[in-house]
Amino acid sequence: MTARDLRTHDYDVVVIGAGGAGLRAAIEASAQKVKVALVCKSLLGKAHTVMAEGGAAAALGNVMGEDNWRVHFRDTMRGGKMHNNWRMAQIHAQEAPDRIRELEAWGALFDRTPDGKINQRPFGGHTYSRLAHVGDRTGLEMIRVLQDKGVHSGIDVHMECTIVKVFVVGDRVAGALGYFRETGRFVLFRAPAIVLATGGIGKAWQITSNSWEYTGDGHALAYDAGAELIDMEFVQFHPTGMVWPPSVRGILVTEGVRGEGGVLKNSAGERFMFRYMPEMFKGDFAETEAESDAWVAGERKKNRRPPELLTRDVVAKAITKEIAEGRGTPHGGVLLDIASKQSPDYIRKKLPSMYHQFKELAQVDITKDAMEIGPTTHYVMGGVKVDAETQESTVPGLYAAGEVGGGMHGANRLGGNSLSDLLVFGRRAGLHATAKRGAAPAIPDADIEAAMRDALEPFERSGENPFAVQAALQAVMQDNAGIIRDKGGLETALRELEKLKGRAKKVGITGSREYNPGWHTALDLHSLLVVSEATARAALERTESRGGHTRSDYPDTDERQTREQIVIKKEGDRMAVRREAQPPLPAELEKIIKEGK
């Protein structure tokens, strides 16, 4: 097929990915009266945002009037172990309340306070009750509201369409090539601005809460287009994924369970989190079970939060240690118990989908028995390096918002900060992307034809099954670049990934181009290999432990590396790694952080 026969669309802004960030970006761009396309790998409304459970963090101050953006900013920076892009953390904390109120104006039905305002629940790392929520299906509510707003905004939606290449002509974004899953036919989008909103990379690990889509496509598209990636060593392992039965291993158990009073116990029945208080948070959390119980019962002024609500990195590492030291369950988890803390009615009302999920998939009634849980790959803090104000990457015309963007969450993301991040930075990306409106540079036919040829190559081979290569990659990352890392393991990962690159080039496909998952997987392997290598290289470079990155050979946090960022960039065929110092915090923000101590 030649470039001239190709189905081609011209847009001002093309948004790739239709989760919260992509939808919010498309809505904002469309509001600026430009022509917008929203391209999604799945059907509209199925993106990973629907799985977000606990809530969206915003300092509305509806439940605890003391809350304001300063406290939210401070919590975010401390949760991110001071490695965050401070300007993004500031913008996020300042703008999140407006973004939540805006959702209500678009039809969102958040749970209410007794006086009729948006209710807010406590969550890990947040000083005050801060998460606007709808039971434990907040993400579903958000995506439906944005979906409905979007379809009435005149956005063209291209469903089940996977982008395989972003074209850059003369340093500027010019368009993207994709294929429709249904027909296997290619489509070319010509546009001067592209917003990446493709989510994360969790499918590179075996135990993950992420779906098949989460193969790091946006990270890889940006990398291949010449953009820089940052913080790729910081991967969030959520403390609570299901562990039993084997087929559900990794499925998320919301932090909302702990927000509503759930406690963690080891096989000896001990509430072990009291023993894992990091220096940074000493004095902020309950020190006895009685104090913790009183807080859960609602006496929040006099008592401090339960230690189960420490940040995710801390809780995940504590669980890993308990299991490693022999205090885990026979299935290799620990226990999460809410049955002994809340009434069955309360649990069913506040955590309906958790109740349903355990009942159906594990045959456990969480109103009676404890859940067996363990860490699961959940979120990548790292991503495309962007300008804090505009979300533009280092490639002009290429933007990134949501999980695919880097910097906002530093070394560890607080629960609830993702849903608000999507809204705040999705909006900003969509808004600023419209500044590029007008004709895109012409893409040479030869480049388009080469990209199509590359994508079709697996059909011409009778090589290895792509699913086997994907499974091997997941095993390499799980074993060598998981929650606890060291030099030897990371070097092994890099060696193995090199071999897998060779295997990926030889995979073969059977069947037609129509809805062929084997082919889709073969193409996704490229993205998985890029993000896996980036994670392993950055993790090897960072010689300390901080947030989501833990090195057993460098167990301590090294203050000198706090503001140092590992930057990844494509140079020829080589992945180049360098260190870069982030700008220091301005005095007034430094002061806000110190006020909390």
Added chain:
Amino acid sequence: MTRLRLFRGTREGGELRDYEVAAGEGMVVLDAVHAIQADQAPDLAVRWNCKAGKCGSCSAEINGKPRLMCMTRMSDYAPDETITITPMKAFPVIKDLVTDVSWNYEVNKRIPAFKPRAADFPDGTWRMFQYEVERPQEFRKCIECFLCQDVCHVLRAHDKHEEFMGPAMLVRAAVYEMHPLDEADRSDHLCHEGGIGYCNITKCCTEVCPESITITDNAIIPLKERVADRNYDPLQWLWRKLTK
């Protein structure tokens, strides 16, 4: 080994083909389909995302019953039983277990949009109470699996897609119709384009809903009453004429 019989084919037709998989502990039907895909048939088309009953992608018919593959346990079937999986019948097949559900998105687009009343306070906010939001919140649990559309005889047996929006889209309209802030009137739309009169309350939709939404009683019947009041109550009709 458990035997699965899967539809393999396209719009043009196809056949049921048998596969065998080793059933592991706690396995759901989607796991078995994935095992077949990974080892025996990499081009086997199946749509899925969350694998936790939250996204509504993996809808199919298992032994003739509309279900989510990710929430159906293999242990629900006898070990010697053949599990037959076919695509949803109410929609055109794309390939294997994947159907073309784009019609639902077209129908949804035409439902009149949410239109809130003016803000209650100068800061642009409203007050709503928990008891008020709970009613529409039930409908927002909808994961758009379209199993209710699949089971609805108006669509499934009579193919009235042109005239009837189906239970899933009525639930979608009900969210806003029962939203405490909404002021739009959808009764004309529901009555005419939406064809709400086609529903004869057999409640099959409620039975298959994996989210346990009481579709017929809580969404469709109240909407039918609204439509009847607006369109067939002579006093309301006169009032509308006079006040228009």
